Amino acid sequence: MNGGDGTFSYNKNSYFQRAATNVARATIDEVIAETLDVKRFSSALTIFRITDLGCSVGPNTFLAVQNIIEGVRHKYKLQGLSSQLPDFEVLFNDSASNDFNTLFASLPSDRLYYAAGVPGSFHGRLFPKASLHFAHSSYALHWLSKVPKELVDPNSAAFNKGRVHYTSAPREVSDAYTSQFAKDMATFMKARGEEIVSGGMMVMVMPGIANGIPYSRVPSGVMFDLLGFSLMDMAKEGIISEAQVDSFNLPVYAPSPDEMTALVESNGCFSIERMDLAAPGSKIDESVGGHACMLHLRAGMEGIISKHFGSEIIDDLFDRFLGKTKEFSDRLNSAFLQGSQLVVILKRK
Amino acid sequence: MNGGDGTFSYNKNSYFQRAATNVARATIDEVIAETLDVKRFSSALTIFRITDLGCSVGPNTFLAVQNIIEGVRHKYKLQGLSSQLPDFEVLFNDSASNDFNTLFASLPSDRLYYAAGVPGSFHGRLFPKASLHFAHSSYALHWLSKVPKELVDPNSAAFNKGRVHYTSAPREVSDAYTSQFAKDMATFMKARGEEIVSGGMMVMVMPGIANGIPYSRVPSGVMFDLLGFSLMDMAKEGIISEAQVDSFNLPVYAPSPDEMTALVESNGCFSIERMDLAAPGSKIDESVGGHACMLHLRAGMEGIISKHFGSEIIDDLFDRFLGKTKEFSDRLNSAFLQGSQLVVILKRK
Numbered sequence: 001m002n003g004g005d006g007t008f009s010y011n012k013n014s015y016f017q018r019a020a021t022n023v024a025r026a027t028i029d030e031v032i033a034e035t036l037d038v039k040r041f042s043s044a045l046t047i048f049r050i051t052d053l054g055c056s057v058g059p060n061t062f063l064a065v066q067n068i069i070e071g072v073r074h075k076y077k078l079q080g081l082s083s084q085l086p087d088f089e090v091l092f093n094d095s096a097s098n099d100f101n102t103l104f105a106s107l108p109s110d111r112l113y114y115a116a117g118v119p120g121s122f123h124g125r126l127f128p129k130a131s132l133h134f135a136h137s138s139y140a141l142h143w144l145s146k147v148p149k150e151l152v153d154p155n156s157a158a159f160n161k162g163r164v165h166y167t168s169a170p171r172e173v174s175d176a177y178t179s180q181f182a183k184d185m186a187t188f189m190k191a192r193g194e195e196i197v198s199g200g201m202m203v204m205v206m207p208g209i210a211n212g213i214p215y216s217r218v219p220s221g222v223m224f225d226l227l228g229f230s231l232m233d234m235a236k237e238g239i240i241s242e243a244q245v246d247s248f249n250l251p252v253y254a255p256s257p258d259e260m261t262a263l264v265e266s267n268g269c270f271s272i273e274r275m276d277l278a279a280p281g282s283k284i285d286e287s288v289g290g291h292a293c294m295l296h297l298r299a300g301m302e303g304i305i306s307k308h309f310g311s312e313i314i315d316d317l318f319d320r321f322l323g324k325t326k327e328f329s330d331r332l333n334s335a336f337l338q339g340s341q342l343v344v345i346l347k348r349k
Numbered sequence: 350m351n352g353g354d355g356t357f358s359y360n361k362n363s364y365f366q367r368a369a370t371n372v373a374r375a376t377i378d379e380v381i382a383e384t385l386d387v388k389r390f391s392s393a394l395t396i397f398r399i400t401d402l403g404c405s406v407g408p409n410t411f412l413a414v415q416n417i418i419e420g421v422r423h424k425y426k427l428q429g430l431s432s433q434l435p436d437f438e439v440l441f442n443d444s445a446s447n448d449f450n451t452l453f454a455s456l457p458s459d460r461l462y463y464a465a466g467v468p469g470s471f472h473g474r475l476f477p478k479a480s481l482h483f484a485h486s487s488y489a490l491h492w493l494s495k496v497p498k499e500l501v502d503p504n505s506a507a508f509n510k511g512r513v514h515y516t517s518a519p520r521e522v523s524d525a526y527t528s529q530f531a532k533d534m535a536t537f538m539k540a541r542g543e544e545i546v547s548g549g550m551m552v553m554v555m556p557g558i559a560n561g562i563p564y565s566r567v568p569s570g571v572m573f574d575l576l577g578f579s580l581m582d583m584a585k586e587g588i589i590s591e592a593q594v595d596s597f598n599l600p601v602y603a604p605s606p607d608e609m610t611a612l613v614e615s616n617g618c619f620s621i622e623r624m625d626l627a628a629p630g631s632k633i634d635e636s637v638g639g640h641a642c643m644l645h646l647r648a649g650m651e652g653i654i655s656k657h658f659g660s661e662i663i664d665d666l667f668d669r670f671l672g673k674t675k676e677f678s679d680r681l682n683s684a685f686l687q688g689s690q691l692v693v694i695l696k697r698k
């Protein structure tokens with residue numbers, strides 16, 4: 001993610017994630033009211049601990065946790081336990097390289113919770129055992145912990161030549177991504193299973209895809225194809241080499257509901273309370289169009305692209321990308337009608 | 350504090366604080382072994398929460414919390430409760446402007462605790478009620494929350510003309526500092542009284558001074574006098590104005606044991622388990638001398654001095670200061686023999 005709050009920062013360019021938060025919010029409220037049983041926690045509970053995993057620098061994380069706290073307070077009221085309302089402690093998690101200084105500087109001054117930052121990978125343990133009551137993660141779990149190495153091995157059937165993602169790629173390529181995502185979710189859910197108390201909840205919001213639909217038909221799939229086309233154009237003009245494109249793969253993945261169900265069941269610690277696939281596109285201002293897609297992609301991906309290709313290609317690359325969004329506007333627009341946001345709500349058994 | 354890890358950073362220039370940690374460490378070990386009663390905590394205690402208040406960017410904070418954890422683990426063993434050892438969670442606190450990114454990047458990878466950063470002023474509430482078992486603060490509480498305004502009022506008897514601190518100043522000046530420190534300690538101890546569980550402990554390490562001794566006889570007092578002399582020399586040469594010196598006051602204070610005792614008793618939540626005044630100077634490498642004093646002062650004070658006088662005077666100022674440490678080396682050396690580090694260990698009633 002681009003840190004700080006400049007023109008291309010994540011902070012200023014997280015429309016899609018904000019739209020996602022809005023869509024997910026109503027679902028989260030509903031599920032808290034229906035299924036979170038605060039009576040199950042000890043009456044001696046004095047601290048209700050919430051984490052946002054992969055919080056980035058805000059402001060979406062603040063909206064998300066505020067919504068959860070309002071939902072939980074409301075549930076205490078519904079269950080006639082307002083007098084036992086605990087203090088809320090929110091643990092904002094992201095990798096140690098996240099810009100926590102920016103996050104801390106922008107914490108809402110009127111917040112009704114105690115705030116802390118927790119640096120580290122959510123693919124491992126981050127919190128003491130049975131110390132969390134609510135875990136939330138929005139647009140973070142789709143980042144793979146690493147690029148499967150067969151994708152960059154010219155001798156492998158999964159060698160991903162001329163592309164930067166599994167969108168529009170052969171089966172072997174998408175299988176390598178699928179397998180890495182399954183490993184990552186297994187380590188993630190194992191750690192959370194240990195950290196979340198019985199009766200506690202976990203919300204996961206991420207790009208998703210309907211069962212049996214190709215990735216080339218969802219918005220991020222189209223964007224990744226256009227990014228690949230732009231890079232290959234630059235390779236043909238000799239600005240970068242084809243080998244550089246072949247060795248670059250975006251480490252992001254979008255699972256289907258069936259796939260997530262199988263992963264949750266394989267972990268065994270959680271029951272599935274809700275699994276929704278929605279189209280956040282309908283909430284996005286149409287007039288923003290390709291430019292918003294460009295800013296969105298740049299805010300999220302500039303870091304890893306610069307690291308691989310050098311920062312000098314960035315402005316040129318995203319200009320070309322913007323051109324592609326016009327050329328392929330029909331494909332992009334129809335993708336935004338597809339359900340592509342997965343909301344999964346689990347309860348710790 | 351100077352952030353990052355450059356030549357003049359706090360990170361690379363915290364010898365004195367490190368020496369302080371070493372001296373305090375043995376005392377803390379002793380008091381934990383003697384007076385922390387882990388049996389008093391519920392046998393259902395699964396998380397032992399420790400905070401370091403005013404942690405800065407490390408590495409001293411890591412040494413301090415590791416020492417506390419080893420002490421507490423040892424006490425569990427002494428009390429025959431090794432099988433009930435809880436998980437340790439350490440909450441690193443400093444103001445929101447602290448460089449938490451540097452802190453998080455340098456967390457020890459082999460740490461035996463879960464780590465979190467908590468941004469905010471320790472003069473207010475930072476944690477849920479009764480959620481801490483051990484609070485530690487080293488070389489942070491001597492920073493006043495603000496400069497008393499009468500110090501910069503030419504019509505006040507406490508107007509601090511030609512000096513930057515209460516060292517060698519009239520009684521009215523030191524009274525203004527004393528009163529501000531008392532207010533700060535009151536808000537600090539009120540908040541900690543609410544946050545620390547009954548039986549929990551609090552360690553405060555800070556510059557201190559023997560009952561009835563003038564501040565001009567302790568190391569930091571000498572340094573602040575020499576800093577004032579250097580600034581006044583620059584004012585005489587017209588590099589800065591005298592009015593700028595008159596309106597600048599270092600917001601730091603060192604209490605005596607009698608003073609601290611009265612403040613703790615006035616709060617009423619804590620019993621005093623230990624109150625030691627030691628001379629950390631004996632632990633400092635003599636060969637480092639004036640240069641170490643200069644680096645120490647620059648790392649701690651460059652920020653507020655630059656803010657007031659402009660960063661362009663800094664190199665010149667600290668060159669002059671270094672010259673003064675040679676000129677006044679006898680006064681400086683004899684000050685290092687004075688007890689000037691106060692270690693206060695409290696237990697929550």
